[in-house]
Amino acid sequence: GENVEQHPSTLSVQEGDSAVIKCTYSDSASNYFPWYKQELGKRPQLIIDIRSNVGEKKDQRIAVTLNKTAKHFSLHITETQPEDSAVYFCAASGSGYALNFGKGTSLLVTP
Amino acid sequence: DAGVIQSPRHEVTEMGQEVTLRCKPISGHNSLFWYRQTMMRGLELLIYFNNNVPIDDSGMPEDRFSAKMPNASFSTLKIQPSEPRDSAVYFCASSLGGRDGYTFGSGTRLTVV
Numbered sequence: 727g728e729n730v731e732q733h734p735s736t737l738s739v740q741e742g743d744s745a746v747i748k749c750t751y752s753d754s755a756s757n758y759f760p761w762y763k764q765e766l767g768k769r770p771q772l773i774i775d776i777r778s779n780v781g782e783k784k785d786q787r788i789a790v791t792l793n794k795t796a797k798h799f800s801l802h803i804t805e806t807q808p809e810d811s812a813v814y815f816c817a818a819s820g821s822g823y824a825l826n827f828g829k830g831t832s833l834l835v836t837p
Numbered sequence: 838d839a840g841v842i843q844s845p846r847h848e849v850t851e852m853g854q855e856v857t858l859r860c861k862p863i864s865g866h867n868s869l870f871w872y873r874q875t876m877m878r879g880l881e882l883l884i885y886f887n888n889n890v891p892i893d894d895s896g897m898p899e900d901r902f903s904a905k906m907p908n909a910s911f912s913t914l915k916i917q918p919s920e921p922r923d924s925a926v927y928f929c930a931s932s933l934g935g936r937d938g939y940t941f942g943s944g945t946r947l948t949v950v
Contacts, residue, residue, distance in 0.1 A: 769941040
């Protein structure tokens with residue numbers, strides 16, 4: 727099955743700096759790569775996704791890049807704000823119906 | 838739409854008791870997923886259904902766990918008997934057509950003492 731590795735497990739940045747979270751996956755059949763944000767005590771919520779036919783996608787301060795050859799993808803958050811503090815999960819589709827999630831990155835943005 | 842609805846939000850039970858978690862997916866969604874979240878293991882897929890049919894239950898940890906989806910608007914996850922190591926947050930998610938665009942429920946925080 728699909729194995730998704732996510733790094734780092736914790737990340738602390740100062741407000742205004744950029745944050746980068748990286749994931750690798752194992753199943754070359756994966757073609758859908760979403761990112762979820764989970765605030766403390768809340769449900770994971772989709773913030774951005776990318777499909778295998780594109781290399782980059784951007785939505786305001788958030789961008790995701792995908793390198794299918796190397797089987798890795800990354801989340802980039804620019805101009806971080808305290809409200810960006812949360813746990814971020816990457817996921818890959820694998821060859822089945824369900825998503826396989828990384829173990830999460832706890833992002834702390836300090837004022 | 839009210840989103841994916843899970844109940845109860847919190848459950849505290851004694852070891853050995855039966856626990857039933859419930860999920861109502863978003864109307865029209867034909868895929869339903871049960872995940873378990875712990876600090877150590879992150880989000881683990883337990884089982885998923887497509888058009889009410891279980892497709893893959895290889896993530897169900899033991900025979901103590903069972904899941905059903907009797908119709909398109911309701912699913913249950915049952916643990917019998919429960920053990921302290923089952924303590925976790927259990928999320929249900931639904932989607933239209935598989936892994937795209939999951940919507941998660943609010944989760945059930947289960948504590949087995």
